[in-house]
Amino acid sequence: MIHEALEIFVILKNKLLEVTRADLLKEGIDKPTYDSLISKGLIEEDGLKLSLTKKGEDFLISHREGYLHDRLIDKGNSLPEVGASEHWRRCHRIDADTLAEFYQRLRNMPYHIEDLLPLADLPEGKTGEIILMVGGRGMTRRLCEMGLTPGAKVRMVKKAPVGGPIILEVRSTEIAIGRGLASKMLVKPES
Amino acid sequence: MAPAIGESGPQLVLSLVGNPEVGKSTLFNSITGLNYWTGKTFETKEGILSYKGRRFKVIDLPGVYSLSSYSYEELITRNFILSGESDAIINVVDASSLERNLYLTIQLLEMGAPVIVALNFVEVAQRKGIKIDSDELSRSLGVPVVEINAITGRGIDDLIERFASSLPSKSKRIAYGKEVESAICELRDEIIGRRIALPPKYEPEWVAIKLLEGDEEIAKKIDGLPLMEEKVVSLRSEIERIHGESASTVISSERYFASNKSVLRSTSPIKVPVSRAQRLDELLTHRIFGYLFLVLIMGVMFTAIFAFGGYLSALIDGGFEIASQMVAAALEMIDPLLSALIVNGLLFGIGAALSIALPYIATFYMAISILEDSGYLPRAAYLLDSLMHKIGLHGKAFIPMILGYGCSVPACIGCRLMETRKERLILGSLVVLIPCSARTVIILGVAGQYLGILAALAIYALDIVIVLGIGRILFKSIPGESVGLIMEIPKLRRISPKIVLKRTWFNTKDFVSFCLPLIVVGSIIIELARFLGLIEGALYAMSPVTVGILGLPVAAGIAMIFGLLRKELALIMLATYVGTTDFSLIMTPLQMAVFTIVMVLYVPCIATIGVLMREYGNKNAAYIIALDLAIALAVGALARLALIAVGF
Numbered sequence: 001m002i003h004e005a006l007e008i009f010v011i012l013k014n015k016l017l018e019v020t021r022a023d024l025l026k027e028g029i030d031k032p033t034y035d036s037l038i039s040k041g042l043i044e045e046d047g048l049k050l051s052l053t054k055k056g057e058d059f060l061i062s063h064r065e066g067y068l069h070d071r072l073i074d075k076g077n078s079l080p081e082v083g084a085s086e087h088w089r090r091c092h093r094i095d096a097d098t099l100a101e102f103y104q105r106l107r108n109m110p111y112h113i114e115d116l117l118p119l120a121d122l123p124e125g126k127t128g129e130i131i132l133m134v135g136g137r138g139m140t141r142r143l144c145e146m147g148l149t150p151g152a153k154v155r156m157v158k159k160a161p162v163g164g165p166i167i168l169e170v171r172s173t174e175i176a177i178g179r180g181l182a183s184k185m186l187v188k189p190e191s
Numbered sequence: 192m193a194p195a196i197g198e199s200g201p202q203l204v205l206s207l208v209g210n211p212e213v214g215k216s217t218l219f220n221s222i223t224g225l226n227y228w229t230g231k232t233f234e235t236k237e238g239i240l241s242y243k244g245r246r247f248k249v250i251d252l253p254g255v256y257s258l259s260s261y262s263y264e265e266l267i268t269r270n271f272i273l274s275g276e277s278d279a280i281i282n283v284v285d286a287s288s289l290e291r292n293l294y295l296t297i298q299l300l301e302m303g304a305p306v307i308v309a310l311n312f313v314e315v316a317q318r319k320g321i322k323i324d325s326d327e328l329s330r331s332l333g334v335p336v337v338e339i340n341a342i343t344g345r346g347i348d349d350l351i352e353r354f355a356s357s358l359p360s361k362s363k364r365i366a367y368g369k370e371v372e373s374a375i376c377e378l379r380d381e382i383i384g385r386r387i388a389l390p391p392k393y394e395p396e397w398v399a400i401k402l403l404e405g406d407e408e409i410a411k412k413i414d415g416l417p418l419m420e421e422k423v424v425s426l427r428s429e430i431e432r433i434h435g436e437s438a439s440t441v442i443s444s445e446r447y448f449a450s451n452k453s454v455l456r457s458t459s460p461i462k463v464p465v466s467r468a469q470r471l472d473e474l475l476t477h478r479i480f481g482y483l484f485l486v487l488i489m490g491v492m493f494t495a496i497f498a499f500g501g502y503l504s505a506l507i508d509g510g511f512e513i514a515s516q517m518v519a520a521a522l523e524m525i526d527p528l529l530s531a532l533i534v535n536g537l538l539f540g541i542g543a544a545l546s547i548a549l550p551y552i553a554t555f556y557m558a559i560s561i562l563e564d565s566g567y568l569p570r571a572a573y574l575l576d577s578l579m580h581k582i583g584l585h586g587k588a589f590i591p592m593i594l595g596y597g598c599s600v601p602a603c604i605g606c607r608l609m610e611t612r613k614e615r616l617i618l619g620s621l622v623v624l625i626p627c628s629a630r631t632v633i634i635l636g637v638a639g640q641y642l643g644i645l646a647a648l649a650i651y652a653l654d655i656v657i658v659l660g661i662g663r664i665l666f667k668s669i670p671g672e673s674v675g676l677i678m679e680i681p682k683l684r685r686i687s688p689k690i691v692l693k694r695t696w697f698n699t700k701d702f703v704s705f706c707l708p709l710i711v712v713g714s715i716i717i718e719l720a721r722f723l724g725l726i727e728g729a730l731y732a733m734s735p736v737t738v739g740i741l742g743l744p745v746a747a748g749i750a751m752i753f754g755l756l757r758k759e760l761a762l763i764m765l766a767t768y769v770g771t772t773d774f775s776l777i778m779t780p781l782q783m784a785v786f787t788i789v790m791v792l793y794v795p796c797i798a799t800i801g802v803l804m805r806e807y808g809n810k811n812a813a814y815i816i817a818l819d820l821a822i823a824l825a826v827g828a829l830a831r832l833a834l835i836a837v838g839f
Contacts, residue, residue, distance in 0.1 A: 101437050108435050137437075138261070142610075142677055144443035145257040147291050150436060151444065161478045164577040165586060165676050171290035171447070172321070174682075176573045178585055178675030 003063040005029045005037055006056060007112050013052075014110035020048045057107060064106050064113045068134075068186075094136050105132055105150075117189055119154070120166060120182035127155045128187035135184050143181070147171040154187065204248045204276055205240070205354065208268060208299065209283035210292055211254030212566075212681050214311040214341035218283055219251040220693050221344055222351065235267065242351050250277070256291075258298045260408035262610065272304050275392040279354045283309045283341075286316040286323055287682055289458065293450035296332065297365055303394045305359040308336040309350055315682055320463040328457035334362050342687045364396060365453075367445035370433050374426040375399045381422050387415035403427055404439040468683040475570050475683075485574055488567070492558045493596065496551065500628065503550030511542035528722055536718040540711030540756070545703070551628040552702050555597030557695040564691060566681040576676050582659055583666025584609070585676035588618050592658075595625035599799040600702060602627075603806055613671030619807055620665060620815050621658050623795040624822070626651065629758035630791050636762050638787040641775055650787055657792070657826060661818075706798035713756045713797045726752065741789060741827045743782050754790060755797055761790065781839045785831045793823035 008027050012019045024034060037043045042056035052060070065084040089099055109131065122128050130152050133140050147170045148154070157167040157174060165176045209215045216236075223238030236251040252271055253264035260266050272280065282299055284292040299306050310325055329336040337353055339346035366372055378399035382389070389398055390412055401409040402416075402423050410416055427438040434441045474480050515534050522530035562568050568590055576586030591605035602622040609615045626634060639647035720726055726749070730737075733748040741747075749768045750761035766772045778786060794816055795803065803812035 098437070101431065101435075104431075105435050137439075139675075140437075141259065141261060141439060141443075144440055145259070145294070146677055146679070147294070147447060149444040149447050150440065152447070158476055160476075160573060160576065162577055165573055167476065167573065167680055171288075171451070172319075173288040173291045174680040176569065176576070176586070176676055176678045176680050178576060178580070178677075180580075181675040181677065 002033065002036065002040070002042070003060065005033050006042060006052075006060045006063070007114075009037075009043065009050070009052065010060065010108075011110050011112070014108070019050050021045070021050065024050070061103065061107055064109075065103075067113045068106075088134060094134070098135075098137050098140070102132070102134060111188055115188055116186045118183045119156075119168075119177075119185040119187050120159075120179050122154075122156045122187055122189060124156050124158060126189055127153055128189040129153055130185060131188050132186040133184060134186075135181075139181065139184075143177075143185075146175055147173065148175075148185070153190075202246055202248055203278045203358070204250065205279050205281060206250040206252055206271060206277040207281050207283055208252050208272070208295070209254060210256055210285065210288075210295060210679075212679065213254070213283045213285040213292065215254060215283045216251060216694075217341040217690055218281075218309065218311070218339070218347070219249060220690075220697065221341060221347060223249050235271075240351070242355050245355065247355075255295065257295060258302070259404070260406055266408065272299070272302055273390075273392060278305065279359050280304045280306050281309050281350070281354070282306050283311055285681075286310050286313045286338075287319050287321070288679075289316070289321070289323065290447070290450050290454045291679075293332075293453055294446055296334075297446045297449055300332065300334070300362045301364050301400055302397050303361045303364070306334045306362045307350070307354055307359050308332065308334055309346075310336055310338045311341050312684075313338050314340065315684065317461065318463060318466055318468070319682065320461050322459050322461045324457050324459070328453060331453040331456045332365070335359060342690055365449045367442070367449065370430060371403075371441060371445050374403060374430055378402060378419070378422060378426055381419055385415065385418055387413060387419065389413065400442065403430070404442050472570075472683050475567065476573060481570075481574050485571055488562075488571075489593070492562075496554045496558060496597065496628065497631065500551040500554045503554070504546050507546040507549060508542065511538065511546065514538065515542070531718055531722055532715055535721075536715035537711060539718075540714035541707065549699070552598050552601075553695055553699045555594075555628065556601070556698040556702075557691060559594065559597070559601075560691045560694045560698075561686055564684065564686045564694075566683045569678055569680050572676075572678060573680065582617070582621075582662030584614055584618060584662065587676065587678055588614070591618055591622050592625060595622040595627060596631075598627050598629075598702075599623050599625070599795050600706060600802050601698070603799060603802045606806065611671060613669050616669060616807065616811060617662060617665045619803065619811075620818055621662050623799060623803070623815060623819060624654065624658050624661065624792060626654055626791050627758070629760075629796070633758060633762060633790045634787055637774060637783050637790075641783050642780055646784065650784075650791065653788065653826075653830075654791060657822065661822065705802070709797045709801050710756055717752065717756065736824065740824060741785055742831050743786055743789075744777055746777060747782075747786055750786070750790060751793060755794065758790065758796055781831065781834055784834060784839070785827050788830050789823050789827040791823075792819060792826060794819050 005024070008029060009019060009024060012023055012027065016023065021034065025031070037056075038045065040055075041053055042059055044051050044053050069084045069087070085099060085103070088094055088102075089096070094102070111131065116131055117128065119128070119130070130148060130150055132150070133143065135143075148168075152170055155169040157169050159166045160179075163179050165178050166182050167174055167176050168182075207215050207219055219236065219238065222240045228237055235253065238249045238251070240247040240249050250271070252268045255262070255265045255268050258265055258269045258272075260269065271277065280299060282296050284296060296306070296308060308328070310323065310328070313323060316323060323338075325336045325338050335353060337346055337350045339350055341347070367375070375396060376399075379395045381387075382395045382398060389395065393412075398409060398413065402413075402419070403426060405427070430438045430441050436444070475484055515538050518538060519530055519534045522533060559568075562571075571593075572586035572589050574586075575589045579585050579588045587608050590608060591602045594605045595602035599622060602625070603619055606615050606618045606622065609618055634647050634650055638650055717726075720729070729752060730745055730748040733751070734745050737743045737748050737751070738745055746765060746769050750765040753764040754761040766774075769777050771777070774783065794800075800812065800816065803815055807815070
């Protein structure tokens with residue numbers, strides 16, 4: 001899968017800073033997939049070093065935002081015609097600057113997008129790390145102040161029934177958060 | 192060096208700063224005794240601490256999680272600290288939630304404030320399995336740390352001795368990560384180098400941090416900002432480029448990182464068994480038992496309030512009746528107008544305020560204080576969040592609503608809990624529609640007595656439907672944003688009867704001092720109107736509505752006029768006016784049902800109107816009252832038609 005290969009590339013790039021063909025093959029990407037990455041102009045070879053092209057970046061972003069939209073944040077609704085970014089700007093009241101920051105984070109995020117869960121879906125008793133938040137500046141600021149900064153470890157203590165709020169433990173304090181807010185935060189569950 | 196304090200020196204000012212629910216007010220009450228008053232803003236309290244012949248002015252600032260400028264409370268607290276009026280700042284810290292609490296401490300250090308940390312709830316932390324080395328904490332923060340127990344009073348003398356012997360000196364900031372730190376220094380040098388004029392007492396480094404965070408309040412206060420605009424933007428985007436986050440998020444994270452480092456240095460885990468509190472907590476927030484407990488706790492609370500309150504109220508009312516008769520007999524001979532004004536105006540007003548405040552309000556405050564101190568209220572809010580979302584609010588709105596069943600005045604004040612203006616306005620409009628204890632007297636005294644308890648319960652149910660319906664409509668029609676629920680769930684704590692009683696006393700005193708003048712003046716005005724024969728006129732002026740639309744007897748207007756002062760007395764006034772306490776003689780069952788509904792909804796009492804004006808401004812208060820009146824008339828008229836249609 002092309003997007004899977006791109007995800008692996010970004011994660012490696014974050015870890016190793018410089019990635020070569022051999023590194024990618026070692027990570028289980030087969031030769032035909034690698035060749036199509038090159039032939040489609042998603043990845044450039046510069047000597048041994050590989051880098052993501054503009055096209056590759058766009059491809060990765062559209063995969064990630066599509067996944068986010070379909071599976072996570074707006075679960076169940078198909079991608080609107082205006083595109084995910086415009087949709088988020090309207091529905092989640094996100095201003096252009098915040099949205100740009102969000103996309104930058106999405107681009108650089110060193111995890112498989114498939115490994116992330118909305119916080120609301122983290123099972124009771126499980127812990128996870130906060131990776132991304134989709135929301136306006138006010139909301140982000142408020143959550144940060146309560147200790148829910150990116151990178152913070154959280155533990156799901158309890159979920160109220162029928163879409164009620166959740167109780168989290170973060171920085172050894174318990175806080176309750178509405179299910180709506182908790183669906184807009186993405187965590188990487190700890191195995 | 193810290194300055195020495197002379198015996199005869201000027202009065203020193205201490206202020207208490209901390210997160211909500213860390214025992215700040217408990218500490219305040221315990222060091223100032225009963226010697227306190229409300230400060231310049233309604234959110235602060237001021238008091239006097241006398242210690243070894245010296246007097247300190249103590250200021251209790253509103254509880255905040257941060258010192259940004261996002262909420263009114265944060266701004267009040269921040270501006271007060273910046274004003275430099277405070278000679279020492281006591282930062283009350285909840286040891287059981289140290290990392291989150293130190294986030295605020297670290298912001299105080301950023302400001303260079305003269306801080307002493309008062310570490311409260313050390314025992315709670317221990318039960319949670321955390322042992323804190325306060326000397327180590329003091330070293331890592333660079334400020335004195337004193338362990339206290341605000342409830343038992345342990346350590347409070349040490350704390351007082353600490354700042355009484357020498358005032359804390361200016362604190363130093365904890366260094367952040369390399370990139371952030373270099374940006375702060377660069378901007379600080381820019382501020383100093385360009386000789387940018389800062390308001391007095393503002394530290395250049397702190398201003399630099401705030402500018403990087405994008406704090407608009409600070410930006411407004413700095414005239415030379417355009418000179419640095421470019422620098423600020425470039426430093427900010429540099430941070431954002433490196434971290435891939437907004438600069439304000441990065442700085443928040445840095446503070447938490449610093450806080451976490453201090454926590455790691457100063458705490459060690461200890462093994463503890465699963466505590467009883469934890470098991471109880473499990474039950475109280477359980478998806479099924481949680482709701483059963485909620486109903487049970489509320490049931491017990493209201494039964495207790497009305498049983499005990501009713502008993503006390505009758506006792507006090509009886510006393511005032513005898514006193515009035517005696518005063519009336521004495522004054523009658525001098526001047527009938529004076530007698531009427533004093534007896535029916537002044538005495539009636541005081542009697543009204545006391546016989547409702549002491550029994551119902553005090554009992555109610557006590558019950559709420561127990562629920563609050565034990566940490567139950569946030570759990571109830573958690574359970575009811577989904578329901579409140581239906582009307583555009585969130586779980587925290589449940590707290591003012593419950594207060595509303597006791598008295599609308601604290602309920603309106605309680606609306607401050609909500610974060611946005613929209614939420615406060617919706618909630619303020621709703622809590623006054625909830626039958627307070629005085630209106631409960633009407634429901635029970637008319638509908639309950641003559642139509643049966645089922646009718647009374649039906650009126651309660653109707654009221655809840657109306658509140659939810661109006662809430663939904665307001666949510667759709669008032670512009671603005673509502674934030675979801677973000678609320679701390681404190682550990683369950685054992686309550687201290689002493690603290691509960693003290694808190695009840697403070698709140699009741701506040702209530703009486705706010706409401707008493709309003710009720711007394713109102714009573715005197717109505718008595719004057721009655722003496723001048725204006726009441727009859729008012730009744731006839733009201734009759735197109737009372738008789739025409741609602742189909743009530745003309746005399747029902749009496750209850751509505753007096754209901755402005757004190758709802759449960761409306762019935763007594765009505766009885767006096769018609770000369771009988773048997774309402775079945777003057778009203779048909781249909782009229783009683785309509786009368787009760789209208790009395791529950793129509794207009795809040797004068798004390799509530801006063802507090803609405805204070806909390807929301809005159810214009811919004813007028814909207815809320817007009818809304819109530821419209822709802823009362825519409826619902827009353829519709830209920831009448833509906834009841835006639837079903838053959839009542």
